[in-house]
Amino acid sequence: MNNLQTGNAPSLSVVVPHFIFSALSFLCLTVFIILAGTDVLGPYFSGKLVAITHLAVLGWASMLAFGALYQLIPVVFETALYSELLAKITFWIFAVAILLLVYSFWTSSYGTTLIYASSLMFIAVSGFIGNVLFSKRMGKQNIQSRYVVTAILWLLLAALLGLLIAINFKYPFLSQIHLHYLKIHAHLGLVGWFVTLIVGVSSSLIPMFLISHNLKEDKLNYAYYLINGGLLLLSLDWLVLQGTVLVPVYWMSISLGIILYLVFVWEVYQKRLRKELDVGMKHTLISVLSMLLPILLSLTVMLKLDFQNSFHLRATTLYGFSIIFGLITPIILGQTYKTLPFIIWLHKYKQLVGKYKTPLPKELYSEQLANLQFYSYNLAIIVLVTAIISDSIWMIRIGSYTLLVTAILYNLNVFKIIFHKVKTESNST
């Protein structure tokens, strides 16, 4: 059984709490958007919007990314997770940090609590990174593992800068205004952590789920250097030189890298053996395609193509929105159905297969709810994007409530999967 890595999956108690926290965060997130009301159309750095953003990127997206990565380490690195205990400790520190951070921003308390929250966040991120890096040391080196490791290093930098900004609120020591560092912090997190991670992991998972072979990885290699090189130079330029005329060059580098990745996914799609797309893959491919939106919006923001000032402000809000709700959220909504049912199915049925007729992993959730979730989500995003562009508060309300429906449907399915009761031929009828 040479190179067989199938027994490396982590325990259920490591992975599942991440999925639960993440699903509940998504639900809270949609409620917070409703509660924020007109603030959603206000400046992107307002307390409530920053609280919503952090709940989205940390509670919803990063929490799930941590859990999914623990599960995917055997797939990407072909080795077991370094320490399950460290993963469990990291989960609790991370969860407390998220709650404190969101509370601080929502109540605009930029004092000691924010420093504690950011410190815990930095500790949690360090714990997670240590676990992944030690796992990688034992595992396989490939382009996907390079993406994953680089992504988590960006996350560490984002968390570090976040901590420095938090300290600076109470004990000012930074030379520039907060918004200057906030811009760098946001890009380290959104582009460095999420885009790099999504490109790396999806370039392994999408061919696997669509059954595509004979793929050339040269585009992924070029994309790696273009995205990460561009972001590194952009961050240094902003940090040290406060933004020079070279910023558009870095933008082009990152954009070209993303486009190369999109071409790679297009090739995967063309060569796929599985023609029919399930709801998980539909969400995923929409997410991948949505990468074009932030590229166009960032160009608008960078070149200040503002016909009016308010449009520029809205374009900035839309830019962040397009990354969080265009790219990150649909891929999570989709990949949940490609990972969680299998995790639970393996746990419940591994010892029963062959002895009884067992259900398929996809039968652990309601496909009808998943389809409704898919349509309600796309409707919510179209309405919310239109609302931000047209500055319409009543459309924000409609979009927010539709997003709440999506979150409820998603949660129903997630908990249906997690609390699935074993069904075999003998007791299912």
Added chain:
Amino acid sequence: MKTPDEIKEIESELEQILYGVMDPEIELNIVDLGLIYSLSYDGQSQVEVKMTFSTPACPLGDAILMNIRQSIANVYPEFEVDIEVVFEPIWNSEMISEKGRLLLGM
């Protein structure tokens, strides 16, 4: 010790059993998927299966192996099943049978 004809017959039955073992993700049986490279029975109680997975780190690999052993044990409880998982040659979509392609809607 079985005769060569009996061995062939049992091997054929074993193959039929493997047609009932599904890859839970791809939703196709492992024979039509092309995961089984060879299957042999020694005429006494030893069955040897040489197979692969669609990816070396297949997260469902353990469940598939368990399913093979159990499905054979259901019919031949006295048999010992030795499964060797190999990645040479590496699995590719060309290995899927015609029937498998139809079932996958290819």
